[in-house]
Amino acid sequence: MKKEPIIAIFFGIFLGGFFGIFLINKNKELNLDKKNFLAPTVINNEKKTTNLKNINFLPLEITKPDDYFITNENNIDIIGKATKDSLIIIQSPIKDIVYQNKKEDFKINIPLALGENIIKIVDYPKNKFLNSQEKTLRIYYLKIEL
Secondary structure (H helix, E strand, C coil), X not given: CCHHHHHHHHHHHHHHHHHHHHHXXXXXXXXXXXXXXXXXXXXXXXXXXXXXXXXXXXCCEEEECCCCEEECCCEEEEEEECCCCCEEEEECCCCEEXXXXXXXXXXXXXXXXXXEEEEXXXXXXXXXXXXXXXXXXXXXXXXXXX
């Protein structure tokens, strides 16, 4: 057997092992960097606490219609309460409505599709410290024929 293939195999195994050890070490360093994250810094504690005191939070509440409501009309009014100056998005099978809530109470008319309508209502408050809220209604539009 000639010397060149043996030397090529030896160098291939040696360089492959060296490259593998190098990649494993780099991967460990990257994983350590990902685990060491910084906590958010608060520059001014006083402003943050005063902002939290001035929050007027009102949970999203749908007063009418009830869940699993059955109607024979092709549109319905959704009546409810949400935080003032929040953005309300209503998604239905026919139409998506975006509504800026100026007061706490809102009344929005939406069209219905024949059969089951799964209506998703999401409230995005203007204040960044508050989380968005979501409600889902199932409303059935059935034509009544005699």
